[in-house]
Amino acid sequence: MTSTVVLMLAVFAASAVEMVEALTIVVAAGTTRGWRSAFEGSAVAVVALAAIVGAVGVPLVHLVPIDVLRVVIGALLLVLGLAWLRKAILRSSGHKEMHDEDAIYARTVAELAGDEEPTRVRRDAVGFVVAFKGVFLEGMEVVLIVLSLGSSAHKLGLAAAAAGAAAVVVAGVGVLVARQLSEVPENAMKMGVGIMLTSFGVFWAGEGSGVRWPGSDLSILALVAFFAAVTALSVMAMRRVLPGAVGRSRDGVAARLDEVAGR
Amino acid sequence: MTSALGRYVVAFGRFWWDFLVGDTPEVFVGVLVVVGAAVGLRHERTGDVVVTPLLTVAVLALSTYRGRRRA
Numbered sequence: 001m002t003s004t005v006v007l008m009l010a011v012f013a014a015s016a017v018e019m020v021e022a023l024t025i026v027v028a029a030g031t032t033r034g035w036r037s038a039f040e041g042s043a044v045a046v047v048a049l050a051a052i053v054g055a056v057g058v059p060l061v062h063l064v065p066i067d068v069l070r071v072v073i074g075a076l077l078l079v080l081g082l083a084w085l086r087k088a089i090l091r092s093s094g095h096k097e098m099h100d101e102d103a104i105y106a107r108t109v110a111e112l113a114g115d116e117e118p119t120r121v122r123r124d125a126v127g128f129v130v131a132f133k134g135v136f137l138e139g140m141e142v143v144l145i146v147l148s149l150g151s152s153a154h155k156l157g158l159a160a161a162a163a164g165a166a167a168v169v170v171a172g173v174g175v176l177v178a179r180q181l182s183e184v185p186e187n188a189m190k191m192g193v194g195i196m197l198t199s200f201g202v203f204w205a206g207e208g209s210g211v212r213w214p215g216s217d218l219s220i221l222a223l224v225a226f227f228a229a230v231t232a233l234s235v236m237a238m239r240r241v242l243p244g245a246v247g248r249s250r251d252g253v254a255a256r257l258d259e260v261a262g263r
Numbered sequence: 264m265t266s267a268l269g270r271y272v273v274a275f276g277r278f279w280w281d282f283l284v285g286d287t288p289e290v291f292v293g294v295l296v297v298v299g300a301a302v303g304l305r306h307e308r309t310g311d312v313v314v315t316p317l318l319t320v321a322v323l324a325l326s327t328y329r330g331r332r333r334a
Contacts, residue, residue: 071298078294078319079283086287086326095331140278198319205298206315210305213312223316230320234327 003217006224007149008162010196014145015166017189018138023174025134028108033127041131046167049139057147057156066154067208073152074205076144081197085231088191093238098187108134142166145197152204195231199223289329293322 030038060069090096142163150159203220206213213219284291297318304311
């Protein structure tokens with residue numbers, strides 16, 4: 001029960017982070033090339049991703065021995081979780097620029113604005129492809145998380161439902177806030193998800209290789225608490241012992257947005 | 264047809280290379296060490312429960328230290 005809740009939270013938060021990035025690209029494509037092509041590109045990408053989950057996920061659960069699956073998936077989750085944690089620690093301690101949705105938006109709009117003027121009535125191939133690629137590539141990471149966490153816990157349906165819920169929430173928020181996606185606390189979310197993915201990674205890699213964790217599934221909570229403490233200490237240590245922090249450069253982004261908007 | 268298939272294979276390989284190794288090869292190698300230790304110590308109950316998380320912390324510390332911005 002406990003591990004199911006943590007698993008659904010991890011899938012929901014990880015999916016939400018990736019979907020915010022995809023939404024930024026779709027909004028940029030929609031505003032510059034027309035909404036019809038952007039929506040169609042996104043819809044085709046979502047269908048392709050759902051087909052991949054069905055085609056890969058179901059055989060994975062039924063054909064691969066569970067212990068092998070858990071070791072491989074534990075390793076995969078560790079790679080993903082540690083990479084996210086590393087980035088979140090570096091950003092929180094000022095050793096790396098904050099991920100900025102405004103910058104991504106400005107860059108995508110600038111790239112699209114350079115292409116041939118789209119016709120609003122007919123389909124626009126550039127808008128379609130940019131939206132498709134944005135949703136498909138960001139979505140692939142969601143698919144990997146859904147397949148990894150869902151199949152190793154034999155809860156693929158629940159994991160897919162959590163990702164679906166994240167899609168609905170992010171799309172809803174996207175409709176409401178449109179271009180204020182930079183207000184989403186992405187780094188904090190990424191840090192939380194990194195902690196959860198790393199904890200699940202250690203747990204499954206150990207479980208699959210024969211480790212009997214004390215308290216069984218409850219040890220996931222202990223691992224989450226342990227990696228949360230390690231992360232907090234790492235941020236403090238990076239700030240104090242290894243100075244070199246830089247502020248978040250929003251001026252450059254604002255200037256770029258003004259430039260794109262012709263202000 | 265063959266060249267198109269080749270392109271897809273290359274793109275597929277590149278996706279996994281970027282995903283698993285990318286600009287943090289130490290994380291990939293470190294995870295292999297963590298998983299290897301988990302398999303190797305599976306009969307040492309206490310050892311494995313303690314060593315696996317600690318090795319993971321060591322990989323995180325090493326990778327974060329490598330990625331720091333120098334003053």
